[in-house]
Amino acid sequence: MASLIEKIRKDQIVNTAISAIAANGYVNTPLSEIARRAGISKGVISYYFGSKDDLVRNVIDRILQDEKAYLSEKIARGENPKEKLLVYIRSSFSYMETNRQNFEAIVDLWGSITTHEKKLDFNKRSYDPCRNILGKIIREGIEKGEFADRDVRLTASIIQAMIDGMMIQWIFDASAIDLEKASLAVEESVRCYLFKKS
Amino acid sequence: MASLIEKIRKDQIVNTAISAIAANGYVNTPLSEIARRAGISKGVISYYFGSKDDLVRNVIDRILQDEKAYLSEKIARGENPKEKLLVYIRSSFSYMETNRQNFEAIVDLWGSITTHEKKLDFNKRSYDPCRNILGKIIREGIEKGEFADRDVRLTASIIQAMIDGMMIQWIFDASAIDLEKASLAVEESVRCYLFKKS
């Protein structure tokens, strides 16, 4: 990412791509549509991204990094594992609420990850970081005696699963899921599954 | 569904489509590839399904109905809400194990559900039936005093979320998730979240 203008253009294109994909789906979003929405010519996209695949990779990375940054910043304020874990859950849901587009896009883009190799790569960029954050909190909680002694990775997986699973239901029908209540339910579930009675 | 031969052909095409989509992704699966794999001509697919969209709808329905039938049959054997719920969870995971292809296809096909309208339709065909099954079990459990008095729909959502969330992680990296352990963890989580201490 050499020049400033390059960074700005790439950002602009990635953001426009997210909106377009969220609105119409990856399959129905040709580069020309992204260009049209961004008010630029088709060529610019190829100029900066080389291929549609590369653009999509950038879109996915952007979405995931943004969320990770948001969550990291939030949990950093938590004073102990219990609080951090609850903050992670709450923040995940509040981030959804204000960034629906991103999740519409990402669920859609799962369909663009076609090969086994790409899936593993996506996994490494997507789930592993989340599970690692959760894993660290859980491990710390267990060590400090705040949490029950459970399998760290598995517990991270299941907590993430609850969040993602709710997200998906919400994506397919926003009216079916009240994110606030969902957050509370997940918190409660985690509390009784993981927290030691104090 | 007029004749027998029609039913057989449609079944054959739908099954082949599932394999092809699971293997290469919806985006990379032209009708010609499905025809090739099925050993028939392209024309037949259009003849029976009218459009690729229609075929995809049939594929999705088939996958969801198969799973629903499997789960319904299993939970029917459960003698009480607790058992039924545990059976639902276990069966969901065991069904995953033996039908990976179906889940690879369905996650991929999410990307082909592009409009708001289609999403709602998919939701109605996919999540509502599952949540209804779960809802019934939960309601019964609460009424019989086996379960804590929780919001039925929300609880159904969260249980389904755990299952779906684990499924997704497993789809993107099978080696990251041990389905058997995952099933046990979900069961345990549900036990402590919903079951009354006996």
Place this chain on the structure above:
Amino acid sequence: MASLIEKIRKDQIVNTAISAIAANGYVNTPLSEIARRAGISKGVISYYFGSKDDLVRNVIDRILQDEKAYLSEKIARGENPKEKLLVYIRSSFSYMETNRQNFEAIVDLWGSITTHEKKLDFNKRSYDPCRNILGKIIREGIEKGEFADRDVRLTASIIQAMIDGMMIQWIFDASAIDLEKASLAVEESVRCYLFKKS
């Protein structure tokens, strides 16, 4: 080449491609132009040839095979090496006269043979067969004592070089070369270089 219709279509497309390339050059002949001239849709070309490269390969092969067939048929009538060799030369020039398009196309297509590998392949399909025909005649002539004892391959190369070299000058300016005189001159040159005085 399965069906009859396939053969006809491929022939039609290849022939049209030769005309188009001869007229406008490979660089300025998009598939759409070939389709337009043939009165078919662009898709058909891809349908039968897969790629433009494949079409070009077929064009080259067609041109070379046609010429080789023509020459082979002609020299078969020659009764002895001397006569065969003179027939080869005369026929090469008379074939040029009536098939200018083919030579315009082939000279143009040299520019589409870009890699070292493709060049060697072209060489094998183009020059080797000609040099082999000539080589056989020359070898026979030497053995029978009609020809001077010269290096067979080199002599074949030099005779082919005269023919090709004249062809190129003729392609770039038809009015600069009188093919009939050119043929006689090449014959005369070969006579004094190779034939034993009788």
Place this chain on the structure above:
Amino acid sequence: MASLIEKIRKDQIVNTAISAIAANGYVNTPLSEIARRAGISKGVISYYFGSKDDLVRNVIDRILQDEKAYLSEKIARGENPKEKLLVYIRSSFSYMETNRQNFEAIVDLWGSITTHEKKLDFNKRSYDPCRNILGKIIREGIEKGEFADRDVRLTASIIQAMIDGMMIQWIFDASAIDLEKASLAVEESVRCYLFKKS
């Protein structure tokens, strides 16, 4: 050609273009590639040459003029028509040997000469000068009684044809032609075709 810097820049670009075209072919050599190889920006090429066509014209001229200068300088040393002619042949082959790139480029660029008009222009810049040089030598030889009394233009054409024809075979497969032997064979052929027995 106004300033010195302009001349240097144009030379640099033309030389780089020759290398690039020889390596990858005209079709696969965008201006950006030439710019990259020359370590300059794309804009400069347009700045100095106006269009790609113009650059190509310059490339062709450069190649032909270089060769012509080389040959002219060599034959100037010849003391009589016979010697001059042999020097022309030998020098043509030795020039090939040390400038393969140029010939790879020129054969490739034939495909970029698409219109009848361009072909005539190329002819005038390429073959006519060579045939003129040869023609002058031959005419002088005939007048001085060293050569047989043959058609001057035709004889020039045939000698040039031998050289060019060998060159082409050598371009498509360097291992098929030994330039030194080729040169000797052409000399020998010319000797018996044109030289009077002394």
Place this chain on the structure above:
DNA sequence: AATGAATGAGCTTTCATTCAT
């Protein structure tokens, strides 16, 4: 004199769909 971001026309290629057989 030089850059390189931006353009957009034009290319090859893919593929759902149609339809004569």
Place this chain on the structure above:
DNA sequence: AATGAATGAAAGCTCATTCAT
């Protein structure tokens, strides 16, 4: 009931050319 040749719209991508800096 089935075929597969044919269509043509639409896609991704390339690249000569322009132009503000």
